[in-house]
Amino acid sequence: MQTQEILRLLRLPELGDLGQFFRSLSATTLVSVGALAAVLAYWFTHRPKALQPPCNLLMQSEEVEDSGGARRSVIGDGPQLLTHYYDDARTMYQVFRRGxxxxxxxxxxxxxxxxxxYQWLSYQEVADRAEFLGSGLLQHNCKPSTDQFIGVFAQNRPEWIIAELACYTYSMVVVPLYDTLGPGAIRYIIRTADISTVVVDKPQKAVLLLEHVERKETPGLKLIIIMEPFEEALKDRGQECGVVIKSMQAVEECGQQNHQAPVPPKPSDLSIVCFTSGTTGNPKGAM
Structure with missing residues (x-):
């Protein structure tokens, strides 16, 4: 009586009622229930484990002694700068491959x-497109070397990262260009970094770059790759001043047909040069 009273208070069915309920089910339903229970049990025992943070997230930095308040990350041993966290991720190319x-x-x-x-590109799709674009750059007189600087003049978008990764895949150096730099700074950076190839997102930016070439301000610029569609007249304008205009899709297709094995950089190699806006003189490059 006491058990029945407890079940009644908890509003739980009695064992006899449960037995009657299961006996009323068909064999197919019972098999389905059993299969569902097995799937749930498997998921609970094999579900992904949460990644453990490399440090206490509430104490991610510590004050450096005798520094006047400077702080450093607690990740790593001693005051030395942390060069890498994983042994197989010492370059940006390796970081991507690890991902x-x-x-x-x-x-x-x-x-x-x-x-x-959201629409998503998988890691392998990004890796393939980066290799195709990088191979296409090699077919357009770029060299797989840290002496090869590639400008990227675009807003944040997947193609920006693909262009960046294409450079890392073949040991070339990325030089970001921004609207906020202004035409004068962009012109200065292209000349200073000896950039012969620039990847842009919109045709308007290609026109801006062509104007510099037409005024003989950036004579070293020879190839402009555009992410978005553009009119054929832009190609003709580029040809008149010695600049080849290509779509990013065309360069990727060229690279797919002439695929080259990656030439990964060494940890000591230069990967990117970010220039300042030059508000206090000419832009300065941070490597």
């Missing part, structure tokens, strides 16, 4: 239009 490996070719680059769901 490809540990993610199991998971989603890599996401993008969306306003009020639309």
């Amino acid at each position: 490809l490996s540990i993610s199991g070719n998971g989603p890599c680059l996401g993008f969306r239009k306003p009020k639309q769901p």
Whole structure:
């Protein structure tokens, strides 16, 4: 009586009622319930484990002695700067390849239009496109060397990262260019870094670069690669001043047809040069 009273208070069915309920189910339903229980049990025992942070997230830095308040990361041993965290991720190229490996070719680059769901490129899709673009650059007189500087003049988007990774894949150096730099600073950077190839997102930026060449301000610029569609007249204008205009898709297709094995950089190699806006003189490059 006491057990029945407890079950009644808890509003739980009695064991006899449960038995009657299961006996009323068909064999197919019972098999389905058993299969669902097995799947749930397997998921609970094999579900992904949460990644452990490399340090206490509430205490990520510590004050450096006799520094007047300077702080350093607690990751690493001693006051030396941390050069890498994983032994197989010492360069930006290796960092990406590690992501490809540990993610199991998971989603890599996401993008969306306003009020639309995200679309994703997988790690392998990004890796393939980077190799195709990099191989295409090699077919257009670029060298797999840290002496080869490639300008990227675009807003944040998947193609920006693909262009950056293409450079890392073949040991070339990325030089970001920004609208906020202004035409004078962009012209100065192209000349100073001896940039012969620039990847842009919009045709308008290609026009801006062509104007510099037409005024003989950046005579070393020979190739402009455009991410978005453009009119054929732009190619003709480029040809008149000795600049080849190509779509990014065309360069990737060229690289796919003439694929070259990656030429990964060494940890000591230069990977990127970021220039300042030059508000107090000419822009300065941080390597």
